Structures are given as C-alpha cells and as structure tokens.
Amino acid sequence: MFRRFWLPLLLGVLASPLRGQDTLVDRLRIRADSLLRTWQQAVTIANLADSLERERATSGRDTIAVGALRIITNPSPLPLRQAAALAWPAIESLYGSAAADLAERPYLIRAADPDSSARRVVLHVGVEVPWDLDLRATTMLLLTTVPVAPPDRPLGEWLTGGLRPAIHPREDRTAVYLELVTAPSQATRGCFLGDIARCIDALGLGDTAHLLERWYPSAAERRAIVSQSFADFFNHGDNVQPFRECVAGRDTSCTALLRSLPPGALPKPLTEAARVSLVRDALRLGGRDAYRRLLRDPETAIGDRLAQAAGVGVDSLVAGWRNAALAARPAPVALPWWAIGVAVGWVTVFAGCGLSSSRWRA
Amino acid sequence: MARLRVWIAGAVGGCALIALAYLPPRGGAARGPRFATHSPEPTAARRRAQAIADEWRETDASLHLLEDRQHVKRDSSRVGPTIIFRGSAPSPAGVRTVEAVADTMWRGLGLGETKVRAVLVIALEHAPGAIEGPTPDQNRVAFLTPDSTDRTTCIAFLPANNFWTAVLLGHAPRHMEPQWLERWLQSGLGPCAFYAAYGTPGRSVRSWLAARNWDVALYLGTHGIAGERFSSLNLLGDSRYSWYWDGVYSFPPATVACLAGRSDGCRSAVLEGADDDARIAVPEIVRLEQGWWRKQRLLPGERFLADVARDVGRDRFQTFWTSPLPVDTALAAALRQPVGEWTERWERRFIQPIRLGAASPLGATLLALLLATLAVSAVALTASRRQVR
Numbered sequence: 001m002f003r004r005f006w007l008p009l010l011l012g013v014l015a016s017p018l019r020g021q022d023t024l025v026d027r028l029r030i031r032a033d034s035l036l037r038t039w040q041q042a043v044t045i046a047n048l049a050d051s052l053e054r055e056r057a058t059s060g061r062d063t064i065a066v067g068a069l070r071i072i073t074n075p076s077p078l079p080l081r082q083a084a085a086l087a088w089p090a091i092e093s094l095y096g097s098a099a100a101d102l103a104e105r106p107y108l109i110r111a112a113d114p115d116s117s118a119r120r121v122v123l124h125v126g127v128e129v130p131w132d133l134d135l136r137a138t139t140m141l142l143l144t145t146v147p148v149a150p151p152d153r154p155l156g157e158w159l160t161g162g163l164r165p166a167i168h169p170r171e172d173r174t175a176v177y178l179e180l181v182t183a184p185s186q187a188t189r190g191c192f193l194g195d196i197a198r199c200i201d202a203l204g205l206g207d208t209a210h211l212l213e214r215w216y217p218s219a220a221e222r223r224a225i226v227s228q229s230f231a232d233f234f235n236h237g238d239n240v241q242p243f244r245e246c247v248a249g250r251d252t253s254c255t256a257l258l259r260s261l262p263p264g265a266l267p268k269p270l271t272e273a274a275r276v277s278l279v280r281d282a283l284r285l286g287g288r289d290a291y292r293r294l295l296r297d298p299e300t301a302i303g304d305r306l307a308q309a310a311g312v313g314v315d316s317l318v319a320g321w322r323n324a325a326l327a328a329r330p331a332p333v334a335l336p337w338w339a340i341g342v343a344v345g346w347v348t349v350f351a352g353c354g355l356s357s358s359r360w361r362a
Numbered sequence: 363m364a365r366l367r368v369w370i371a372g373a374v375g376g377c378a379l380i381a382l383a384y385l386p387p388r389g390g391a392a393r394g395p396r397f398a399t400h401s402p403e404p405t406a407a408r409r410r411a412q413a414i415a416d417e418w419r420e421t422d423a424s425l426h427l428l429e430d431r432q433h434v435k436r437d438s439s440r441v442g443p444t445i446i447f448r449g450s451a452p453s454p455a456g457v458r459t460v461e462a463v464a465d466t467m468w469r470g471l472g473l474g475e476t477k478v479r480a481v482l483v484i485a486l487e488h489a490p491g492a493i494e495g496p497t498p499d500q501n502r503v504a505f506l507t508p509d510s511t512d513r514t515t516c517i518a519f520l521p522a523n524n525f526w527t528a529v530l531l532g533h534a535p536r537h538m539e540p541q542w543l544e545r546w547l548q549s550g551l552g553p554c555a556f557y558a559a560y561g562t563p564g565r566s567v568r569s570w571l572a573a574r575n576w577d578v579a580l581y582l583g584t585h586g587i588a589g590e591r592f593s594s595l596n597l598l599g600d601s602r603y604s605w606y607w608d609g610v611y612s613f614p615p616a617t618v619a620c621l622a623g624r625s626d627g628c629r630s631a632v633l634e635g636a637d638d639d640a641r642i643a644v645p646e647i648v649r650l651e652q653g654w655w656r657k658q659r660l661l662p663g664e665r666f667l668a669d670v671a672r673d674v675g676r677d678r679f680q681t682f683w684t685s686p687l688p689v690d691t692a693l694a695a696a697l698r699q700p701v702g703e704w705t706e707r708w709e710r711r712f713i714q715p716i717r718l719g720a721a722s723p724l725g726a727t728l729l730a731l732l733l734a735t736l737a738v739s740a741v742a743l744t745a746s747r748r749q750v751r
Binding site: 025028029031032035037038039040044045046048049050052123125126127147153207208232233259260262308320 | 380402403404405406408410411414415417421422424425428429471494495496524539542579596599600621645689
C-alpha cells in the first residue's frame, strides 16, 4: 500500500523539472504566437501609416515630369525642372527601357529653408534638401539618388554597391586608366599590355579559383600587399613571426598569411570604379533592353550576364572597355615654349641676387 | 610713464595678434556640404512593428533553443558536438563533411567524450518569403547553458550568413581555404566549449560570468596566449588614426587603464561583476549582441579564461572553475599572483601600453620652452640692470 502510493509520487517529483520545461516551452510558444499576431497587425497599421505619410508628402505638392522622371516637391526656388532635364538623358542612356519604370517610382524631395531655425516636421518619406542648391548640385542630387530598384545580390556584391549614371564619364575612364597603370598586380599590368584573359581575371569575371595566384602571381606583389595593406592586421599574435618572415622576403609566409584572410578581403587589383565602368559599357553596347537583360537571371555568372546584356562576347566587351580606358589616358602636361625661358630667367635672377649678396663678397 | 605706455601698447598688440590668429573670420559665407540632405525616419507605427518583430525574434530563438534541447539525440558514433541544421538542409555528404570538420576541431581543442555535451545548431538562411512572420535573426549567436532541467546539454546557436549558407549547401567559392570552416565552427561554440571542457562552473564563477554575459569565456581557442590569428583588439585598427582613439575611449575607464598597462585597471576590468550576486536565470540564454566587441570590459576578453586555463594548467583551472570562493580569491589562487598583475602582463602580449592623457607635439613643446627661456632671460636681464636711486 505504502509503495503503491509513494512510487507515482516519487516519479512525479523526478519528472517535475521536465514538466517545468514543458510549461516554459508552452509559455514561450504561446507568447511567440501572440507576438506574431500582434506583429502582423502592427505591420498592417505601419503600412497604412506609411501610405498616409506618402499621401501627405505628395498632396498639395508640385509634380515635375521630365521623360519618365517624376519629382514630387514643394514650391521652392530649387531648379528641379532644369536639373531633371539635364539628368534624364544620362539616366535613360544607362537604364534604357527600364528607365520607364521610374514613372512609378517618383523622387520625393522636400526643399527646406537653409537659414530657418524653425523646427521642421520629421521627415518620413523622401529626402530633404536646402532650396539654395544650384543647378549643378541639384542635377548631381538627381543622378546620385535615382529611385531605381537595387540590383540583385550577386550583382550588388560584385559591384560593391549600386549602379548610377556617370557624372564625369571622361574622368571615370581616366581613373580606370590610372588603375591599369599603377595597380601593383601582374594581372592588371597584363591587362594594360593587351592580355584580355588577364583583364577578365583582374575584374573578377573568370574562374575564382586561386585568386591569389591569379591576381598577385609574383612574390614581390604578395609581400607588398602584406607589408603595406595588412601590416597592422597581421602584426599580432602568432602572425607576428610569419609577418616578419614575409617582410624579410619569405614568400611561403606571405602566401600563408594572405590565404588566411576572410572571404572577399583580398584587395581587388581593379576597384569598383573599373567594374562600374565595364557595366556601363555593356549597357551602352546592349541597347535599350540591356539593363533588363542584365537583371534577368541572377543565378548566372556575372561575366555571362554582362555578355548577355551587351549582346557581345565577354572577351569583346572587355577588350572594348580596355581600349576605351586606354583612350582616356590623361593628357601629359604641355609646357609652352616660352615657359622654359621664363624658368631659366627666374633661376638667373635668384642666382644673381644670391651671388651679389654682401655676405658672398670678399 | 613713456616706458609704461610702451608696455601697454605691447600687451595690447600681443592680444590683437593672438585674436587675429585664433578668432574665426566674420562675415564670410559658411561652406557647408553640397548636399545637406536629411534621410527619412521610419514612422512611429513602423518603429513599433520593428520593435515587436525584435521581441518575436528573441522569443522565437529562445523557444527553438529549448525545443532543440528537448529533442536532440546524441550520435554515439561521433566525438564532436552534435550538429543540427535549421532552415534548408545540406546534402548528406555536406552534413558528413561538417561533422568530420567538427570532430577534428573538437579533438584539436583537446576534447573527447565529455560530461556536458555540446550541440551546435546551425541556422541556414531562408529564401526570401519562404517563412511566415518576421525574418529570423541571422546575426546573433546565442547559447543555452545547462541548468536544473538538463544538466548535461549546452546548446550553441550559430546563424549561417549568406556566405556560410552557400558553403553548407555545397556552393563554396573555389578560393575557400579548408581551415575556414573549422574556425567558424569553433568560434560558434562559445561558453559550451568551456562547459564541455571543465563542466558546470561553481556558483560564484557562474554568477560572475552571467553578470558580464560571458564576455571572458567566448573562445576556447587552441594556440595559447597571443596565439590566435585574430582577436577583437585587431578591430580597433591603427593607432595612427583618430578612430582608433575614438574606439579606445568608448570603453569603460578600467578597460582603458588596462590597455595603458595599469594593473589596478586590469584587476577592475577582470573582476567587474564578481561582487554582484547576479541571479542566474533559468533557462540561462546568453545572447551576443551585434558588435559585442565594442562593449567589452577587457580587450581581447573573449579569450581571457582560455589563456588563463592554458597558463595555469588544467587542474588549477578546474579548481578555480568549480571553486565556492569569491572569484577574485579563486582566480588569484589559480594564477598564484594578483589578478591585476597577471592580466597586465597578459595584455602586453597583444598590445604595447597606450599613452593616456594630453600629449603635446614636439614642436609645441620646444616653442613653449623657447618662449619660457626668453621670458626668464628678459626678466633676469632687467633685474640685473635695475638700479635703485
């Protein structure tokens, strides 16, 4: 009788912590479900509030339409219409037929008095800018904030950012030329000398295996990267010894250190500017639907996507990009013939002054 | 009288010169940034929805950890931590690879069959729109430590970001090095590695660790003091730049003092939380915030106890770990020296003592000395020529 009574009780006591955990799990589950329902309601309300804010931001405002650009703004001296007229050709030439979608994605710009100390209404939609921006600054504002949908993740990661119309196309290409000439990478140098396969490597469009050896094949380049770009990063802990060996010229240490870098941390021989200029070239070659073709299949390799967008093979695309970069070589400084005479004259004047000084007389 | 006028004129002239040098010009147009744009802020309703989503994520993560603890089964064919995948599942071959790497990592830590078993829950990224509700938290590592309801299981939640999700699903980039996966798995074990290696800590140690969110026991490591490739100290950057000092001075005073080589500061930094009799929650879920390294009390604190363990040996560390004594006494006994002094020497393995306080540039110091010498000389000369009539 005694045993029959105590055994279930004992088992019950032993199992009580497990029951307690069950209770806690149940409690958490109920709470999670409740929070999920509350969140769904809150999201509905937030969507409504955002919609009302958007309505409030657009009602009673002027709408400026230039091409497919729509700019909703308050009355102000900001030269938005003129700026849009300047910006639209650049935007349309980049995005082609996809630029027509911008009619559904207006700019929302609130021009504010830059000198007023009055408390402003909190901005929930769009951007606020001072109304004393000049035409050039306003155009740049429109070009740098095109309300286009962001690119898919693979393209965004390859570009390291977004794609915007070129503001200074000539200077952008010149910057690429300077990279080709000065980047401490044999891949880049090979590209500069006309090896298109090297260009494809340097742009990260080809095989991504053994990137270190492809981008920086020589020991001197690897040592330069470790000792210049990663000196502070590697000069710690048990990296100190291999770091010193690398700086002293031991290539295996340099290679081991660079291989230990996290994914994507190896410096690219050609920067984002070069990649963006290549995409712009592809879109220019591909015509009005090039941007849509570029975004069509995010799973495809970037090189193939660019080729599809451009309508030419990736080799031809890259070759054209390289030729355009070489053509944008910065003009060497040209001295007029009389400048040499002026320089020699000044040297003579100063030398004469120095030699005729009393301190040098006997 | 005439000499007095000269002195007054000189003083006024000096003031004018100083004013000319230091006061900003008036009347000029300020050159502000070209775009003084203001970005939009979310509406109050949107902020509320985001706050509820955060709360849901926390509750959901806790719920999953507890459910995983209830349902996990030990795989007796392996020595390493039990691995559970959440979200998309890798292929059987992928799972075997991860388990093999985890076993290797486990043995590398000197662990085998342990009393407290570690379970590593790896959460892979969901495809967009694949789940109902807010996007689950894919950034914060969390740990469920053993408690009275289950004294032998420690669960580590390791979210896989875009890169690791691709790797685990068999789309590893070709440039991936083999040791990266091992390091990633090891970094995800956190306090569970300590539980597996040394068992459940004594009350005072556990209370101390709970009070500081286990920030000194996040990484068991394998290579000894100053022997890992990377620590949170590296994230401060280079002392030549101002952001390094912004980072340094964002830490508590004791942490900064320890970086400067002051053993009192090191002692305070290590023992912070040791005096509090923190209540240990049941279940105890340790969550690491994003950017946890910016809020450390000791740099690089994540490896502090691992280095202590390696320095003093297993037996002495075990005594400290399970000691009923207050933390400062138990730790000093294990180290056989004052905590501050040992920590100050430990800190030196990672960083040279930083200089605190104002440091005038060499040029300014020399100029000040020159001016002082001139002033004293002028006064001395005047005094030596002074005649009393």
